[in-house]
Amino acid sequence: MKKDKNIDQEIRNDLERIFRKFDKELEKYIGKMCPEFNPECSQCRLNLIYNKFKKETYDEMLK
Numbered sequence: 001m002k003k004d005k006n007i008d009q010e011i012r013n014d015l016e017r018i019f020r021k022f023d024k025e026l027e028k029y030i031g032k033m034c035p036e037f038n039p040e041c042s043q044c045r046l047n048l049i050y051n052k053f054k055k056e057t058y059d060e061m062l063k
Contacts, residue, residue, distance in 0.1 A: 015057075
């Protein structure tokens with residue numbers, strides 16, 4: 001049981017590291033999200049899609 005928790009934590013740490021690197025690269029190309037979400041802003045929409053993908057991927061990997 002303890003080993004499973006260690007593996008889960010390792011996976012979580014790896015995912016966080018990967019997404020941090022990806023976040024930095026993505027920011028270079030689409031910029032940061034506006035302070036308040038604006039549905040007319042393409043950067044906001046792209047960030048929203050990416051954040052949803054990131055959450056779904058993160059959740060799926062931890063199942």
